[in-house]
Amino acid sequence: MEVITILIPFAIALGVSFLALFIWATKNGQFDDLDTPSKRILFEEDNNNNIKRKEV
Amino acid sequence: MEQSISQDISNIYGLQCDHCALPVITPYTNDQGDNFCCRGCLTVFSIIKNHNLQNYYNIQKADDTPRKAVNRIQEKQYSYLDDPLFLQDYVHYNLNSEATLSFFLEGVHCIACLWLIEKIPTFTPEIKSVRLNFENSVATITLKKEFTLFSKVASALNNLGYPPTPLRSDDEIKKLQQKEERSYLLRIGVAAACMMNIMLYAVGLYAGAQGVIGSAFSFIALVFCIPIVTYCAQPFYTSSIKAIVNGSINIDTPLSIAIVLGFIVSLHNVIIGTEAHYFDSIATLTFLILFSRYLLLKASRHNYQRSGLNSFLTDSSIVRRSSENQLEEIHPSQIRVGDTILISPGSSLPCDGKIIKGSSEISLAILNGESKAKKHHKGMMVFMGTINLGSAIEIEVISCAEETKLGKIYAAADSIDKKKANITLLTDRISKFFVAAVLATSALTILTFIFLGQIESGINRALALIIITCPCALGLATPLTYSRIMNLSAKMGALLKSEYVLEKLSRAKNIFFDKTGTITTGDYRVARVKRIREASAPYSIESIIFSMEANSSHPVALTLIDWAKLSSATLENIPCTNLCENLGKGVTASIDGTNYEIRSSPSDNEFLKIILVEDGKVITEMLLKDTIKDNTASLFEELNSKNYNLFIASGDQPSQVREVAAQLNLNKTNWRSSMSPEEKGEWVEQYPNTLFIGDGVNDTLAFSKSSTSIAVKGSLEVSLSSSEIYLKGSDIELIPHILLMAKAGSKTIKRNLVFSIVYNILGATLALFGILGPLEAAILMPLSSLTVLLSTLWGTRESLFINRKTL
Numbered sequence A: 001m002e003v004i005t006i007l008i009p010f011a012i013a014l015g016v017s018f019l020a021l022f023i024w025a026t027k028n029g030q031f032d033d034l035d036t037p038s039k040r041i042l043f044e045e046d047n048n049n050n051i052k053r054k055e056v
Numbered sequence B: 001m002e003q004s005i006s007q008d009i010s011n012i013y014g015l016q017c018d019h020c021a022l023p024v025i026t027p028y029t030n031d032q033g034d035n036f037c038c039r040g041c042l043t044v045f046s047i048i049k050n051h052n053l054q055n056y057y058n059i060q061k062a063d064d065t066p067r068k069a070v071n072r073i074q075e076k077q078y079s080y081l082d083d084p085l086f087l088q089d090y091v092h093y094n095l096n097s098e099a100t101l102s103f104f105l106e107g108v109h110c111i112a113c114l115w116l117i118e119k120i121p122t123f124t125p126e127i128k129s130v131r132l133n134f135e136n137s138v139a140t141i142t143l144k145k146e147f148t149l150f151s152k153v154a155s156a157l158n159n160l161g162y163p164p165t166p167l168r169s170d171d172e173i174k175k176l177q178q179k180e181e182r183s184y185l186l187r188i189g190v191a192a193a194c195m196m197n198i199m200l201y202a203v204g205l206y207a208g209a210q211g212v213i214g215s216a217f218s219f220i221a222l223v224f225c226i227p228i229v230t231y232c233a234q235p236f237y238t239s240s241i242k243a244i245v246n247g248s249i250n251i252d253t254p255l256s257i258a259i260v261l262g263f264i265v266s267l268h269n270v271i272i273g274t275e276a277h278y279f280d281s282i283a284t285l286t287f288l289i290l291f292s293r294y295l296l297l298k299a300s301r302h303n304y305q306r307s308g309l310n311s312f313l314t315d316s317s318i319v320r321r322s323s324e325n326q327l328e329e330i331h332p333s334q335i336r337v338g339d340t341i342l343i344s345p346g347s348s349l350p351c352d353g354k355i356i357k358g359s360s361e362i363s364l365a366i367l368n369g370e371s372k373a374k375k376h377h378k379g380m381m382v383f384m385g386t387i388n389l390g391s392a393i394e395i396e397v398i399s400c401a402e403e404t405k406l407g408k409i410y411a412a413a414d415s416i417d418k419k420k421a422n423i424t425l426l427t428d429r430i431s432k433f434f435v436a437a438v439l440a441t442s443a444l445t446i447l448t449f450i451f452l453g454q455i456e457s458g459i460n461r462a463l464a465l466i467i468i469t470c471p472c473a474l475g476l477a478t479p480l481t482y483s484r485i486m487n488l489s490a491k492m493g494a495l496l497k498s499e500y501v502l503e504k505l506s507r508a509k510n511i512f513f514d515k516t517g518t519i520t521t522g523d524y525r526v527a528r529v530k531r532i533r534e535a536s537a538p539y540s541i542e543s544i545i546f547s548m549e550a551n552s553s554h555p556v557a558l559t560l561i562d563w564a565k566l567s568s569a570t571l572e573n574i575p576c577t578n579l580c581e582n583l584g585k586g587v588t589a590s591i592d593g594t595n596y597e598i599r600s601s602p603s604d605n606e607f608l609k610i611i612l613v614e615d616g617k618v619i620t621e622m623l624l625k626d627t628i629k630d631n632t633a634s635l636f637e638e639l640n641s642k643n644y645n646l647f648i649a650s651g652d653q654p655s656q657v658r659e660v661a662a663q664l665n666l667n668k669t670n671w672r673s674s675m676s677p678e679e680k681g682e683w684v685e686q687y688p689n690t691l692f693i694g695d696g697v698n699d700t701l702a703f704s705k706s707s708t709s710i711a712v713k714g715s716l717e718v719s720l721s722s723s724e725i726y727l728k729g730s731d732i733e734l735i736p737h738i739l740l741m742a743k744a745g746s747k748t749i750k751r752n753l754v755f756s757i758v759y760n761i762l763g764a765t766l767a768l769f770g771i772l773g774p775l776e777a778a779i780l781m782p783l784s785s786l787t788v789l790l791s792t793l794w795g796t797r798e799s800l801f802i803n804r805k806t807l
Helices: A004-027 A036-040 A046-055 B002-013 B039-050 B055-062 B084-090 B111-118 B151-159 B172-206 B211-232 B234-245 B252-272 B279-299 B308-313 B405-419 B426-452 B455-468 B472-492 B499-507 B515-519 B541-549 B555-567 B632-641 B654-663 B677-685 B700-705 B716-722 B732-768 B774-795
Strands: B099-105 B127-133 B138-143 B164-167 B318-321 B327-330 B340-343 B352-357 B360-363 B374-376 B393-399 B494-496 B510-513 B520-531 B577-582 B586-591 B594-601 B608-614 B617-628 B645-649 B690-694 B708-711 B725-727
Touching: A004 B172, A004 B211, A036 B111, A036 B127, B039 B151, B055 B111, B099 B151, B111 B127, B138 B151, B151 B164, B172 B211, B172 B279, B211 B234, B211 B252, B211 B279, B234 B252, B234 B279, B252 B279, B252 B426, B252 B455, B279 B472, B279 B774, B426 B455, B426 B472, B426 B732, B455 B732, B472 B494, B472 B499, B472 B732, B472 B774, B494 B499, B494 B732, B499 B708, B499 B732, B510 B515, B510 B677, B515 B520, B515 B645, B515 B654, B515 B690, B520 B555, B541 B555, B541 B586, B541 B594, B541 B608, B555 B608, B555 B617, B617 B654, B632 B645, B632 B732, B645 B654, B645 B677, B677 B700, B690 B700, B700 B708, B725 B732, B732 B774
Parallel strands: B510 B645, B510 B690, B690 B708, B708 B725
Antiparallel strands: B099 B138, B099 B164, B127 B138, B318 B327, B318 B340, B340 B393, B352 B393, B360 B374, B494 B725, B520 B617, B577 B586, B586 B594, B594 B608, B608 B617
16 A cells, blocks of 8 residues: 555646646637637648549 | 519529529529529639639538528728728737738638638738637638738638628737636636546545545545635635625525535544545536536627627728828728718618718618618718618718717617616526525524534534535536527527526517518518510510619619519520619610610609610519518417517508508507607517517617517627627527527426425435435535436437427
């Protein structure tokens, strides 16, 4: 059970660092628009398009 | 009638617009034989093709969002966007000192739009990047370093069929909204992180961690709970303190008490060394309620809100005659008293003024509901918001913005709105009663136990009572129900301003309709045709009218073209010589050596009379009229069968209103005509639980006097600034569905109330008798939340409404 004395601080540090990352991202405006990026990801890059056409 | 013919025809041809995929009634065809429903679609199609962006149509096919026809495009220069004075307030420079400007775009409706708009830099070399926020239709455009002017960008957007409206860079409201949303998100994130960490240790404690490990776990849970109590739960404290200052209680009062007291008791227990604590419950509660409120906030903010009058101005640029007699394009906000401005046919007036050149028919429908346009001559006053249907005129600006007649109507409606207290939600009223009961019971418990001499046990039980009866079910389920219903109705095409609207809608009993533009289409259709004789040229009357008007953009010409296409299947495009459009007077041309003229002629009834003249002799008379929408009759029937009281309040002439009322089987007592905006307001006020459905501006006063209101016309911002519900696409057929959804929502909320009250009474009784310990409470609390969550999702399930109609 002694391992818990290492694991707990480690778990807490991990949790806090992710929280800090989240706070930074929010303040940076990463979550301002939750709708558009999910759609934007569907568009193929034009370059890929051209390559595909050439292959055909 | 007209509409049914048009539908038949589109069924016969089965044509689909090659741009927007809507059925084509009156085809516009290009050289390649593609068909379009309007000139706008044709223009957009050719632009897309010229720039090799046909992928747009592939994306569009993959996306099942309903499409809307693109508005007819008007060529615009947007030269005012290059004016340094103007740019000062609107352009923002980023860190690389590149100019950025945000535009609100009209007509963004599907993923393909997003793709197309973000592709603009590929064919507009000045632009570095375009980012569109799909949710609120705001495009942020960054120019390349050496460029600073935005007029080309704006015309590129306009030509694609997305008329842009520049947004100020220092928009305070927008910034505040953003800040509020971010802080909500931060609170949710912090609450979620702390909650999950607390859970880790709470599970260990429930599993039986004891001794040093047990107290270490309790201590860690305590530390993680501090940010929740001090930071995340802050909005609850603020709101309940506000309520208490106002001498009242709201749903946040018991929430705050439960959180703060729960924390203090748990803290006390940790210090004295017992493991009984509520940290996990507090954290879960805070997180769930914050999250459900965030969803509600999001649901009520998917529209871009601005002050009504300004947005009414901004959708078009204005041509001004400068002191050097030069014509210049300006932004409507730059109009000053004393300016001379040009009003082109078909556009709405941006200010009040006096005609100084020309004369024209002007539709006053927006101000008084009169469907027939009136002739205005030099020297007469014209008003903001009215529409110029005749020829181009020049006016001298007498008043603008808030000083105009329209502005004053807005201001009056606004002041009533502010005075009208928002109704208290059902949950608020119940929670008030509930909180009072809980507090009284706890006080009584403490007193009883003091009397019995067991102070500590008394305090423990009272606290357990407060924490267990904490109305998380109410606080969680109600906003969730509202946001579900609001999202569903937005999907169908109705945007709701706030959750209060839903409750008012579910109580609505008396429904008032405006006539012009609400029940009727609001623009001219050919109602009757009197053929005196055939033309001497070997062509049909329809072909002659079609060919002469084909290139005109005048509203009446468009009506005539539609009519010609509908009434004749074999239209010919006849070459016309000497084709001349005399603005305001009509069109003249000669065909096969015979002179023809189409012009309006004075009429003594409610119709607008258009005549076709051949060599000085009238050969055809056409009577144009505002006609009833073809789905209105079935709508009235449906609402009647559901026991709503229906009324028509119109500013139009009695004869017109009588005819419409007769078509809709309305009692004589249920319609009134020739009403001023004030009279409409007074009439509505005489009834309880009213819903007023109108077309945006001349009904503003009635809107604010009725319990709730729906605007069916005009742009989103104008409508939402005056009414509480906006119908996309002016489809009044949606009204029964919205009413149904509001009812379903209120039913769900009531059911959740019953659930949580029953649960609370049970829990409270058990707590009072000391049967319920912290472990049982910790299990029961999320269980009750889960019950109401499931009940909410069940009560607002999509299939309830889907078999009705989805767009």
